[in-house]
Amino acid sequence: MMNCWNKGYRHVIFEGDNINVTKLANGETTNIDVTNWIRDIWRWATKFEEIKFCWTNRNSNLCADILAKQVIPSFSFFHYYSYVPEFIRDVKRLL
Secondary structure, eight states, X not given: OHHHHHTTOOEEEEEESOHHHHHHHTTSSOOGGGHHHHHHHHHXXXXXXXXXXXXXXXXXXXXXXXXXXXXXXXXXXXXXXXXXXXXXXXXXXXX
């Protein structure tokens, strides 16, 4: 969310294949174990003009599934791509 906001994106849709997380982000369910994380998400969400949290089936979200399985460098908590990585571009050719 922070990277999207920093890049100037103000109308965003976040898709994920974990329906529980989607329901938490949309305020449809609660879980005391992740309350602080959800509050951070909601706080960041107020900065956007339009924001949606949507669930998508894992089979429909092959690129995200591949990204989620990538190894994050040990010196970082996340990895940001400012371009579509080649290993993702090749996915469409495999289908």
